Amino acid sequence: MRRALAPGLVGAVVVVLVALPLFLTPYPISLVTRILAFGLLVVSVDLLTGVTGLPSLGQIAYFGVGAYTAGMVGVHVTDNLVVQLAAGVALAALFALVTGAFVVRTSGIVFLMVTLAVGELTHRLADGLDAVGGSNGLAGIPPGTVLPGGEPLLIAGFVYWWVLAVFLLGMAVALVVSRSPLGRAMRGVREAEGRLPALGQRTYAVKLAAFVVAGAVAGAAGTAWTAQNRFVSPGDLAFSVSAIALLSVVLGGAGTLWGPLLGAAVVIVVRDELAAYVAGYGELLLGILFVVAVYALPRGIAGSRLRRVPSVRPA
Amino acid sequence: MGWLDANLISVLNGFALAALLFLIAVGLSLVFGTMDVLNLAHGSLSLIGAYLGVALVDEDASLGVFVLAALLAAAVGAALGAALAAMTSAINDHLRQALLTLGVALIAADVLRELFGSDPERVSAPAALAGSVDVLGRPYPVYRLSVVAVAVVIGLVLYVVLERTQAGAIVRATVADRGMVEAIGIRSQVVLLGVFGVGAALATLGGLLAGPVLGARPGLDSTVLLLALVVVVVGGLGSVRGALLGALLVGQVQTLGVSLLPGQASYLLFGAMALVLLLRPRGLLPSPYAHAGGHA
Numbered sequence: 001m002r003r004a005l006a007p008g009l010v011g012a013v014v015v016v017l018v019a020l021p022l023f024l025t026p027y028p029i030s031l032v033t034r035i036l037a038f039g040l041l042v043v044s045v046d047l048l049t050g051v052t053g054l055p056s057l058g059q060i061a062y063f064g065v066g067a068y069t070a071g072m073v074g075v076h077v078t079d080n081l082v083v084q085l086a087a088g089v090a091l092a093a094l095f096a097l098v099t100g101a102f103v104v105r106t107s108g109i110v111f112l113m114v115t116l117a118v119g120e121l122t123h124r125l126a127d128g129l130d131a132v133g134g135s136n137g138l139a140g141i142p143p144g145t146v147l148p149g150g151e152p153l154l155i156a157g158f159v160y161w162w163v164l165a166v167f168l169l170g171m172a173v174a175l176v177v178s179r180s181p182l183g184r185a186m187r188g189v190r191e192a193e194g195r196l197p198a199l200g201q202r203t204y205a206v207k208l209a210a211f212v213v214a215g216a217v218a219g220a221a222g223t224a225w226t227a228q229n230r231f232v233s234p235g236d237l238a239f240s241v242s243a244i245a246l247l248s249v250v251l252g253g254a255g256t257l258w259g260p261l262l263g264a265a266v267v268i269v270v271r272d273e274l275a276a277y278v279a280g281y282g283e284l285l286l287g288i289l290f291v292v293a294v295y296a297l298p299r300g301i302a303g304s305r306l307r308r309v310p311s312v313r314p315a
Numbered sequence: 316m317g318w319l320d321a322n323l324i325s326v327l328n329g330f331a332l333a334a335l336l337f338l339i340a341v342g343l344s345l346v347f348g349t350m351d352v353l354n355l356a357h358g359s360l361s362l363i364g365a366y367l368g369v370a371l372v373d374e375d376a377s378l379g380v381f382v383l384a385a386l387l388a389a390a391v392g393a394a395l396g397a398a399l400a401a402m403t404s405a406i407n408d409h410l411r412q413a414l415l416t417l418g419v420a421l422i423a424a425d426v427l428r429e430l431f432g433s434d435p436e437r438v439s440a441p442a443a444l445a446g447s448v449d450v451l452g453r454p455y456p457v458y459r460l461s462v463v464a465v466a467v468v469i470g471l472v473l474y475v476v477l478e479r480t481q482a483g484a485i486v487r488a489t490v491a492d493r494g495m496v497e498a499i500g501i502r503s504q505v506v507l508l509g510v511f512g513v514g515a516a517l518a519t520l521g522g523l524l525a526g527p528v529l530g531a532r533p534g535l536d537s538t539v540l541l542l543a544l545v546v547v548v549v550g551g552l553g554s555v556r557g558a559l560l561g562a563l564l565v566g567q568v569q570t571l572g573v574s575l576l577p578g579q580a581s582y583l584l585f586g587a588m589a590l591v592l593l594l595r596p597r598g599l600l601p602s603p604y605a606h607a608g609g610h611a
Contacts, residue, residue, distance in 0.1 A: 055410060102593050109353065109409070110596045113548045117585040117592075124582060239541070243417060250414045284425035290418025294411050 017164055021157030029156045031273065033228050035265045036167040040221035042248045042264040043174050043257055047214040049246065050254030051178055052207065053190025054107060057242040058115025061122035062092040062215040064237040066222025068132050071232045074141040079152060081144035081162055085223045092219020093212050100211035104204065107193070119242050127234040137233025144227050159228055166224040170217045174257055177213050186210045251293050252301045259302025323453055325574040331459035331528065333566025334466035338521030339539060340546040341473065341558040342514025348490045348553020348602055349510045352403050355416040358540030359423040360395060360515050364388045364522025365531035366431050368438035381441035388523040389516040396515025400508045420536065428533050438526025462524055469517070473555055486510060490553055490602060545584060549591045551598025560600050
């Protein structure tokens with residue numbers, strides 16, 4: 001993990017990302033904006049799935065809480081994006097704390113299914129709750145401002161810069177946590193949960209902390225999604241989005257954080273952009289990509305750098 | 316009797332849905348129990364069965380034609396199951412198996428849409444079973460009752476084969492300890508291929524039998540997959556009895572629950588699953604042979 005990210009390379013990538021709107025037209029910029037928001041959701045899935053070894057299909061719930069909170073604050077309170085981000089992250093983290101208290105008591109395939117249930121229940125709640133627009137979705141979100149009383153962000157490039165800022169913030173939180181003592185304990189849960197208590201670590205607390213951090217990151221991704229689209233609908237929280245987020249993690253290389261980000265970019269480009277050339281076959285392309293990737297990239301895009309101890313099955 | 320009288324049709328529909336879910340889910344459960352493979356293409360197998368029904372069974376088909384179509388569907392399912400077993404056998408990481416089988420499911424969905432179009436199709440029940448009979452004074456379709464009977468017979472056969480024959484003993488041993496089965500000179504690959512083939516055959520057969528009830532349409536594959544996953548996780552992975560109990564529970568939640576609490580319908584299924592898993596993480600009736608689980 002330590003040598004997974006060279007500071008020089010990270011710096012160069014950030015500079016290129018910041019400079020993009022100066023070179024690209026609005027359409028590709030909105031594509032990259034979408035990749036960044038979805039990518040941050042995928043990073044939150046990787047914090048649980050790859051780093052902590054808890055495969056999740058439920059991060060869409062916290063993404064949804066972030067997205068809807070930002071939208072509701074935008075409609076009813078203020079168009080200030082910083083306030084929307086803070087409110088979205090706070091509520092998503094709180095929701096993760098309340099649900100996580102139960103969910104992290106499970107692991108493995110049961111964790112997968114319980115998180116799936118949380119995701120689906122949130123999806124259906126959004127669909128049935130008239131206060132947030134029900135099945136029509138939450139519309140009429142005004143363009144956001146960054147400074148109080150400032151100009152609203154209407155140009156794709158400015159919206160992109162805001163989403164990039166949220167993305168970099170979320171990514172920084174994920175990286176800092178992953179390298180902190182908490183991150184080491186999370187990896188300990190993944191590799192040998194039974195041994196952690198022997199070292200004086202409370203695995204329940206470690207897993208709950210990881211769940212709340214991942215929920216907060218997913219919430220931030222949700223607010224970024226709303227800032228770009230200025231519209232949230234229950235369709236954004238569908239099971240298929242959770243499945244594709246989890247598979248982006250596997251495609252990219254679980255546990256590396258930056259690999260899943262590349263996985264997310266590949267998935268979005270294949271599904272939304274290449275599909276335009278073969279009308280209506282986006283899912284077919286995605287399916288072929290998944291099948292080929294399993295055989296051609298046994299350790300994901302980030303692959304060969306990650307050394308993982310094979311998991312030992314309890315007798 | 317007043318309550319039962321009012322809700323009789325919902326209860327019966329629940330049993331019919333449970334019978335279909337049991338047929339489809341038991342394969343998913345056995346494949347996971349023996350091979351540790353979570354087959355996300357399982358819903359596609361059952362949709363393929365349903366579309367075989369669309370192609371082979373027409374409006375006034377005789378019972379013989381329907382049975383032939385069902386046997387053909389099972390054969391196609393067995394072949395596809397063997398292919399999936401071969402594809403997944405080299406991969407031992409659950410998440411990569413999920414990636415692979417979901418990829419296969421996405422490809423199958425688009426191919427089926429190309430072949431059969433996007434409009435919902437219906438499979439006709441065979442003419443001999445098309446009518447209805449009186450159940451406690453109410454008419455009920457004969458076909459749905461027959462589906463329950465078929466599922467009971469298949470469930471009994473499965474139970475006897477698994478619990479009372481040597482082949483069943485080998486399968487149970489493979490669930491418990493694959494290495495030990497290899498050590499006594501049995502090629503576990505062959506066992507796994509057989510289980511995957513039978514499980515997939517039951518999924519396509521279940522899909523075809525479900526045709527007259529659920530129809531055939533794009534998207535039905537993921538609906539069925541989700542329901543089957545809920546069934547096996549609630550019941551307990553790798554166990555026939557668990558799949559049966561899970562199917563009965565999900566069947567009633569989906570029909571009786573929805574008719575009693577229409578406003579809460581969409582929360583019932585996943586709410587019930589979350590509750591069961593938090594109280595009994597290994598499901599209601601986990602396989603007594605399976606290892607401690609908890610892997611993914």
